[in-house]
Amino acid sequence: LVACFLCVIVLLAQSSPSYAFRNGFETTFESQEALLEWLYTYRKKPASYRLPAAVHAMKRFGLLRDSEKADFFVGFIAGVLSKNPRDAYKLATRMFPMPPKEQAVIIRAVAYSGLPDWPEILEKLAPRMPHRQALLESYVMGEEPTLMEVPLESGPAVIYALWGFYVATGDYAPVGRIIRALRWAKGSVDKQESAFMRRVRAAFTWSDGDDDVNKATIGGTAKWTLVSHAERDRELIDVYRVQVTFQDAVVAQRLREVIEASEKFESERIRKEELAAIERIRRANPEGAGFNRATSLGSVAIATGCVAASAAGMAQIGVPCIVSGAVYSGFVKLLRQAGP
Numbered sequence: 001l002v003a004c005f006l007c008v009i010v011l012l013a014q015s016s017p018s019y020a021f022r023n024g025f026e027t028t029f030e031s032q033e034a035l036l037e038w039l040y041t042y043r044k045k046p047a048s049y050r051l052p053a054a055v056h057a058m059k060r061f062g063l064l065r066d067s068e069k070a071d072f073f074v075g076f077i078a079g080v081l082s083k084n085p086r087d088a089y090k091l092a093t094r095m096f097p098m099p100p101k102e103q104a105v106i107i108r109a110v111a112y113s114g115l116p117d118w119p120e121i122l123e124k125l126a127p128r129m130p131h132r133q134a135l136l137e138s139y140v141m142g143e144e145p146t147l148m149e150v151p152l153e154s155g156p157a158v159i160y161a162l163w164g165f166y167v168a169t170g171d172y173a174p175v176g177r178i179i180r181a182l183r184w185a186k187g188s189v190d191k192q193e194s195a196f197m198r199r200v201r202a203a204f205t206w207s208d209g210d211d212d213v214n215k216a217t218i219g220g221t222a223k224w225t226l227v228s229h230a231e232r233d234r235e236l237i238d239v240y241r242v243q244v245t246f247q248d249a250v251v252a253q254r255l256r257e258v259i260e261a262s263e264k265f266e267s268e269r270i271r272k273e274e275l276a277a278i279e280r281i282r283r284a285n286p287e288g289a290g291f292n293r294a295t296s297l298g299s300v301a302i303a304t305g306c307v308a309a310s311a312a313g314m315a316q317i318g319v320p321c322i323v324s325g326a327v328y329s330g331f332v333k334l335l336r337q338a339g340p
Contacts (some may be wrong), residue, residue, distance in 0.1 A: 036053060042168060054104075055095045055105075074105055075162060078164070079164065081110065088115055104132065119140045146163060218279055227258055
């Protein structure tokens with residue numbers, strides 16, 4: 001009995017993240033599918049010690065090359081670090097070696113983690129990143145915003161980063177920020193709303209005008225991904241219902257549409273409506289619709305319906321195109337025209 005008891009203690013110790021971390025048990029990921037399976041089921045069985053191996057897999061699969069496309073993964077890495085404050089620095093050190101360009105992912109993830117000592121962690125990591133001192137110092141000095149400070153107007157990338165943080169943590173604060181972007185969503189609502197609601201929207205909107213493709217893309221990305229994630233994570237619908245009571249008239253109306261579409265598993269309808277709305281604005285204002293590279297990336301994501309299927313066979317979740325590799329020729333052409 002004593003021997004069995006000792007065996008149980010050893011097995012429990014070896015199954016803990018700290019033991020596995022100290023002994024380097026970082027199972028590699030042989031495919032993108034295996035990586036995404038671990039990522040989307042992480043909260044069910046957190047294994048933070050595998051995060052460095054996951055980051056190396058992201059790099060190996062080319063998911064971190066373009067910082068504009070890596071935001072979902074930056075948010076996820078940040079979320080895991082935020083829930084493991086004792087091991088955060090050690091986890092970050094095991095993400096090296098990493099090419100200088102991709103080191104920006106580590107810097108941003110540490111800053112986005114929101115840990116009380118994240119500036120100190122970055123300073124300790126500085127010797128490993130001699131070519132990224134400018135970016136590192138800009139975060140430490142407070143010149144760059146953290147995840148909950150990044151303006152929603154900056155582009156759809158912040159929406160994906162917020163979702164990455166939520167997928168890793170289950171915290172609802174990032175979802176609340178995404179909901180705020182619904183004020184810019186268009187879809188079928190812009191054709192159906194009354195004159196009164198148009199006046200209300202004009203009073204509350206942050207947009208520079210209805211002809212702003214950038215904000216329409218951000219709002220469309222928010223609306224589509226809110227529905228897509230709720231199709232898989234049904235608890236989000238209850239979160240949305242609670243949030244309705246705290247929103248202004250414009251956002252509340254959009255959020256009710258999100259709830260209805262989520263209940264009916266209609267993310268594809270929302271995607272098509274938002275894409276059509278963006279196209280209407282772009283065609284009506286080809287010269288001054290606020291179209292840029294960040295906007296085009298969001299438009300490509302909406303256009304292709306880029307998704308990563310969960311291993312459990314549940315509903316798919318909207319993530320940037322770089323995961324699925326899908327291509328939508330019309331928007332790829334726009335992407336090239338948009339320039340840097």
